[in-house]
Amino acid sequence: MGETTLNGFGAKAARKSGLRGVVEDWSSDQRAFKSASWGKAMMWIFLLSDTFVFGCFLLAYMTARMSTTEPWPDANEVFALHIGGANIPLILIAIMTFVLISSSGTMAMAVNYAYRRNRNVTVALLLVTAALGATFVGMQAFEWTKLITEGVRPWGNPWGAAQFGSSFFMITGFHGTHVTFGVIFLLIVARKVWRGDYDRGTPGFFTSRRGDYEHVEIMGLYWHFVDLVWVFIFAFFYLW
């Protein structure tokens, strides 16, 4: 499908580099971003919008944390795991973060192999990415279970400000939902790669539009974004 990709269509004129090139692109006809297909442009703009969603969530959490009169629970104690007779602070979060960042690595490799038309490796890497994502969500479920059994609720907790539980469940839940959707889409994309849909240009089930291997890259954009957001949640919620 031509309009989702740029490969091999039309003559590519020489483009100026730097700021001059930006001005030239924006004052040109047809497209402002010369190297971005429609799908990619849409994903970037969506992610910009989603950045504002997460930004508002985090700012709201910071405001709540700063304006509450009760003490905020200590992250080092709350998020510690009791392993081998000692409380290890943030150990679970460290593993979760490691898993999610690793999944970004496998995702990037999947994009690379997709553009090389290496279907088998691409499928394997996509499935590994999905598995790492699912592991992350699973560990998050474990973390939630642990906190709930310790008495943390959206409306209160044993250690201090009620907004701790509220913000925690809301923000990690919203992020976990993003990861879950990402895993589902990863599986769909993996299935399409496996069946060779992108080689044949099979029309999509809903959109009846033909896909190509760029879909793997667009999927990757979303996945890296979800990882990046986690870094901020990690920093502002667990390290603060």
Place this chain on the structure above:
Amino acid sequence: MVDATHRAGGVIPPAEVPELELYHPKSWWTTYVFSQDAKVIAIQYAGTAMAIGLVALMLSWLIRLQLGFPGTFDFITPDAYYQFVTMHGMIMVIYLLTALFLGGFGNYLIPLMVGARDMVFPYANMLSYWIYLLAVLVLVASFFVPGGPTGAGWTLYPPQALLNGTPGGQELGIILMLVSLILFIIGFTMGGLNYVVTVLQGRTRGMTLMRMPLTVWGIFTATVMALLAFPALFVACVMMLFDRVLGTSFFMPALVEMGELTSHGGGSPILFQHLFWFFGHPEVYIVALPAFGIVSDLISTHARKNIFGYRMMVWAIVIIGALSFVVWAHHMYVSGMHPLFGFFFATTTLIIAVPTAIKVYNWILTLWRGDIHLTLPMLFALAFIVTFLNGGLTGLFLGNVVVDVPLSDTMFVVAHFHMVMGVAPILVIFGAIYHWYPKITGRMLNQQLGLFHFWVTFVGAYAIFFPMHYLGLVGAPRRYPELGGTAFIPESVADLNAFISITAFVVGFAQLVFLFNLIWSLRYGKEAGPNPWRATTLEWQTPTTPPPHGNWGDERPVVYRWAYDYSVPGAPQDFIPQNDPWPDKPLTRPA
């Protein structure tokens, strides 16, 4: 493309993207109901928005019944009054104006005006409408649940929005309202991504950004703003929903209700106000910028003259859009925030007056010595200019902290925002419908009915909202269902309220004439032909009218010039369509 000027000629580069492969509907259902054609989606959006807008119109009658004749109607209890006000405001701002400008005009005009065959993601575009419809249905459902819709005011301020004394606060009303807003935002995002990517990446050959009609610029900028502003409302709605359903305390401080301490504590109501107005102020311009753009095109076309200062008009739109993100707290001067904050936000607010004034001057200079045709779209455009100017000037009053504080809770504010973001954009919507109806249906709207509609609406709107400034200045408070025997409010206020109410009923009925005209002209209107206004923009140059699925015949148009070549000296006729290469070769199109 190097040549970015308004002039014709230059080198038209080869196509960078191949033809969009359209979805070919196979049945009646996929052609007219679950359609992926932006034009059908536009009509669905507009129809739904106008239907729910009629509900809001009737609610405004109920409000005016109570204000004009307090104590006469038993069924309008204070609770019911607050529910009417809340739903009237919310429907008008979100479900009518935003949906109609972006979902309606955006869907119809963007692909046609930039020379595209459709939006770039037709399937997501279709979903956008159906989720919007779902949001509207959830909103309507709140009228039929126990306790009725929420009566928290359209700003839904906590803590009162969630308390027992507020209608729907501890019942289903507020929940349905928040769910409906969340759905609206999800649906809008799907459409909004479409509009933005279509403008940025889906234009035809020769269509540079600086050759786009201002209508597209207005809708485009508003959509970008909406994509960045709605997240704040989304977050506020989610948090408030949690406060209400899960018992969290994001926005709920510790407070005593009916003698008992509530289970909430430690939340910040001001946080909600910040989130709400970070969305709420851009929202004003999300509604106003499409109106700015459309009115520019109406004035230029019907005055047969190029728009004055096109580049300035574009930059003014962009600058207004950017500035509107740093003025939100001017809605919160009375919230007790730090005076230095007020100083900052008053300054940014007044700076917005500069690009806005540029636009007003440019409209007037476009009219100056133009060949003004007082057609219906032109009448509405002129009415918009004076109304917007009027509302903008009272905005200068309210933008200043010291003037705002005494006026903030009075009818002056009601007068201001109804003038500037109620009446003014609605006038543009009417003008735009009279302007583009011939393209959508192939027939003209009836002129006599239209003139009746215009004069009653325009004069009536002034009769309604002008006296409200006076009511505000003498201190009549807003939000009160009845004034009672307040000592400082003179008797004449009651008479004036009765006068306003009667005018409101008359103006409301005039809108029914407009709706009748819309339906009657479908069948009996005068045949319009492809380009009745002799306009230059691409949507008037389609091979068939109304444009079919795919818009253009075998080939998409190629654009040679900007959208405003009216009355060009030496040209064979007083307009040169954007896809006309004159003077490179003679005009072939019949007038």
